[in-house]
Amino acid sequence: MRRKLKLLILFLIFSILIAIPSSAQKDPKKLKFKDLEFKPIKPDFTKIKKGIDLYYKVDRENPVINMFLFFKVGSLLDPEGKEGLSSITFRLMKSGGTKNFPPGKLEERLDFLGSSISVSSGTEFSMIRMWCLKKNFIETWKILMDIIVNPVFDEERFDMEKKRELESIRRRWDNPMRTGMILFTELIYGKDFPDARRTTTESINRITLEDVKKFYYENIRDLELTIAIAGDFELENILRILKAGFKNWKGKTPEKLELPKAKLAAKPGIYLINKEDMTQAVICMGHLGINRLDPDNVEINVLNYIYGTGGFNSRLMREVRSHKGLAYTTFGIVGSGRNRGLFFNFCMTKNQTVGEAISTMLEIMNDIIKNPVTSEELKVAKKYEQNSFVHRFDSAISLLNEFLSLKLQGFPDNYLETYIPRILKVDKKKVLEMAKRTIHPEELVILVVGKKSEIEEQLKALNMGEVIELPLPKE
DSSP states (O other): OHHHHHHHHHHHHHHHHHHSOGGGOOOGGGOOOOOOOOOOOOOEEEEEETTEEEEEEEOOSSSEEEEEEEESOOGGGSOTTOTTHHHHHHHHHHHTOBSSSOTTHHHHHHHHHTOEEEEEEOSSOEEEEEEEEGGGHHHHHHHHHHHHHOBOOOHHHHHHHHHHHHHHHHTTTSSHHHHHHHHHHHHHHOTTSTTTOOOOHHHHHHOOHHHHHHHHHHHTTTBOEEEEEEESOOHHHHHHHHHHHTTTOOOBOOOOOOOOOOOOOSOSEEEEEEOTTOSEEEEEEEEEOEETTOTTTTTHHHHHIIIIISGGGSHHIIIIIIITOOEEEEEEEEOEESSOOEEEEEEEEEGGGHHHHHHHHHHHHHHHTTSOOOHHHHHHHHHHHHHHHGGGGSSHHHHHHHHHHHHHTTOOTTHHHHHHHHHHHOOHHHHHHHHHHHOOGGGOEEEEEEOHHHHHHHHHHTOSSOEEEEOOOOO
16 A cells, blocks of 8 residues: 555656646756845934933834943043043943842842843943833833942942953963054054053052942043833834933033144064964064044955955965965954054964965955956955945944944944945956055064074065064063
8 A cells, every 4th residue: 555655656656747847947056036135224212311322223123122321432532541440330231230230139130130231441431231121120220220320339349340350461461463463563553552451450450449430420520321122022112212211311412632743653564572482473464454433434445355354265265275284374454443453464374484474464454455266256345345234233232333333433324325336336457556545565573472592583684674673561
C-alpha cells in the first residue's frame, strides 16, 4: 500500500513538472529585482517647555519604555588641571545617592523594579538612560528625577569615584593598542587641545567635592536638555508627567565655548616609543581629518570603505593581511570631528615586519590619491552603504538615537533623507577628488610602539627623516 502511495506522489510531481512551460523556468542567477527604497522615519517632536525638547516614538512590540536625557555638557568643560571633573560629577549624581534614596538604596530599589538607570559622560554631550517595564515607569521615573534634581553627592562615594579614576590611569598603558591610539591622538592635536586632554593623578586629586557641586549647578542643573523616549506609552500621560517633573527647571541656554581650531601639532615624521616586552609593534599613522559638517561628510564613506573600513573588501586589509600576511587586522579612515577629526591608519604586526607593513600602507595611500578606484570596488562600496543604512533604524530606540546624535552635532534635518541619494551619485571621479583633498602623505605622522632594538633600523631604512624616540608617559 505504501509503495503504491509513493508511486502516486511521484506521478503527480512528474505531471506538474511537465505541465509547467519551459519559458517559466528561469536561471536564478539571471533573475533581477528592483532595488528596495528605504526612507527613515523621523521621530515625533514636541516641546515640554523652554529649553526642554522631547523626541518620541511609540512602539507597542514590548511593554517596555526607554528614555534618554541628553545634556549639552562634557569633558570640554573640564577646567584646566581638573580633567575628569565632568565624568565624576555625572557618575556621582547616581552613585552618591539622592534626597530620597541614600547610596546603595537607590540600586536596591531599581533591582527590585527590574529597572536600570545608567550615566555616561562624553566630550561634548553626556547622557542619562532609563529602561523599565511599562508598569514600573512611574516609580522608575521618580528615581530618575531624584537623580537629576536632588543629588546629595555623598563624600564616601565621591572618594570611591576618584579611586576608580586613579585605577584607570594606573592601567592606562597596559594595552598596546590603546597606548598607540591615545599617544597618536596627542601627537596630532597636542596635549592641551580640548579633545585630546587626558586625566592624570594630579588632575583627579585636585578635584574636590565642592568642585563637583559647583560643576553640577553651573553646567547641568536648570540648563537645556533633550529627551528621547521610545516604547509602549500613552503620549498624553508622558507629557503630563514630564511637564510636572520639570515644572521648575529653567532650561537656560549654556554659554558658548570659545574653543581653539585644530592644527597639526607634531612635525611630520616617525616617532618611536620603546616597549621591550612587545613581540608585536603597534603602528598608528595619519594626520588631521575633516569637519563632521564637511560638504562630503556622506560621500567620504565610500572612499573610506574602499580604502580601509570595508573589512576584507578594503585595500588595506586585502594587501596587508590577505596578500602579504603582515597583520591580523588593519584599517584606515578619513575621520570627521567637532573641529577636525583624524585621518587614522592602524596596524599591529610582528617586530620583524614593521618596515614592510608601513611601506605597504604607504603604497596603498599613494595609489588611492593618484589613480581611480575600480568599477567593482565602487559598486561594492556603494551597495554596502545602501544596504547597511537600513540597519541603523531597526528599532524605535535606534531611530531616536541616530536622529538625535546627528541633531545634537549640528547636522541638517534632511541629512538622513538625502544619505542614500548622495551615496548613489558617487562616481570614480568623486572618490579620487575626495582622496586627493583629504589624504596627504607628506603630512604623515607615524607612531610606532614596540621593541626598539628590533624595529629602529627598519624605521630608519624608510628614509623618512629622523626617527624621534619618545618616552612612554608615566600616566
